[in-house]
Amino acid sequence: MSSPFGAICRALLRTRQYYCGTMSAPFEELSAAVLAVSRHLSVREVLQTIVTAARGLLNCEYAALGVPDDQGGFAEFVVDGVSDEQWERIGPLPRQHGLLGAMLHDAKPERLPDLRKDPRFGWWPAAHPVLKDFLGMPITDGTEILGALYLANRRDGEFTDADERLLAVLAAHAAIALTNARLYEHSRELTLLEERQRVARELHDAVAQKLFSLRLLTEAAAALVRRDPAQAEAELAEIRILAGQAADELSQVVAELRPRELADSGLVETLRRRVELLDRVHAASVHFVSSLQNRLPAKVEEAVLRVAEEALHNALRHSGATIIEVSLGNTGDRVICEVKDNGAGIDPAGQQGLGLASMRERAARVKGTLGVVSTAAAGTTVTLVVPGG
Known part of the structure; x- marks a missing residue:
């Protein structure tokens, strides 16, 4: 097993034997978090798995993962250690303030013995649990901060360097999940754009030329109605033929637009x-x-x-x-x-x-x-x- 990942897991095996009375649980929790990224799970399920694993592996009371939106709030805020009833009492999702916001603008870990004594600490709602020692890890794709992991109230002493390294591993896999979701949305937008462009070409090649001819013939027929009714009638007959052909070709284009999977x-x-x-x-x-x-x-x-x-x-x-x-x-x-x-x-x-x-x-x-x-x-x-x- 390679370093530092191997060193982290070996340290966990030596020091966290209280997990269910066995020495395999840390591997199982870490494996679940890593494998969740490649399974057919929703992004929220993957993030929840990572948050739950982080709380268990680092033996703390509370864990959360926040993904910012572009309006000063959070598009996603996944928590572990807070009951549904307590979460309901806390109220709306937090805003990007205090340390929550600071970690979305500075891509470096934060490890504090007492969150409340940090000058960036603001406040929390009355029903919010009291947080003391704190470990935060930004989630990045290399250049952009996608979100952050927040852990608090370690049960057996302060957060350590090994905890920080392990949380960095989990943050990296959270970044993969979020990047995959973005890539899917981007791919979907490109597919729709390509489809629109293909439709435009098909309509132009198959129908636009005939419609242009129809317009010219209609103008010619209108000019001939009084001067040469017989010729005008011939032009109208040609218009009917072209209109029928245009309608048939348009129907073919529309039929080809049906999703192949549907057929x-x-x-x-x-x-x-x-x-x-x-x-x-x-x-x-x-x-x-x-x-x-x-x-x-x-x-x-x-x-x-x-x-x-x-x-x-x-x-x-x-x-x-x-x-x-x-x-x-x-x-x-x-x-x-x-x-x-x-x-x-x-x-x-x-x-x-x-x-x-x-x-x-x-x-x-x-x-x-x-x-x-x-x-x-x-x-x-x-x-x-x-x-x-």
Whole structure:
């Protein structure tokens, strides 16, 4: 086993034998944290595993991991050692102040015998546990600070150099999880951009030239209506032919835009894979259930998939939801797709940017309906009902 990683683990084996009465638990905790990065877990699950491992391995009362947002708060703040009831009493997520904020701007570890005596210490809510000795470790990708690990109240003395080195290992794996999530989002954006560019080329090559010809023929026919009605009629006949060809080619382009996975695997499996991927890379817990047995017409499957994707996108990007449930089933000859979240609800004034109009248009094209129910207390439920045959 190589140094310093090997030295850290050997030291843990020698000094932390109280773990469950065995000498293998430190390896198991460290292994769980490391392997979580490569498993098919959501980013939040990976971060929670790392925080739990850090608290156990360094034998302290409290551990947390914060990922900043761009508004002075935290996009993620994962804790271990605080009960759900106590967390509820503490109140909203902390802001980037005091040592929490300092470690997001200076990429160096912080080891303090008493957090409260540091000049950067500010305050904490009344229900917040009292923190004394403190160890903090920035999470970086080499050039950028992605977040920080915070540990407090070591049970058997002050934090040591070995503790600091071990926390650095865990911070490195947290950085991998966060970097992977960013790479996925970037890859997704590039894929969408490439798809838009391909569609633009296809439309230009297949349809734009015919539309240009149609415009010229229409202008010519309009000029000939009175002077040469027979020639104008011939021009109109040509217009009908070109219009039909343009419509056929446009239909072909649209058909090619259907996800290949949808054509090969069907709606249920495609939507299941989409949800599983989103669950792995986002903090929210995203679930999918389906009782649908039969394939649907191609246009209906595509409409359901696109509406579900748009509703999922809205819930993940705008609602702040922690739980999102996607269900697919049928009642009689109607298929029902529902996307439900426990987020903040939709502000009526901000609905235009959420794609609701296009979702309703997709539903209408396949003779379906779209319903949206949203409250601040209960989140948002988007329900699509379409014919099943």
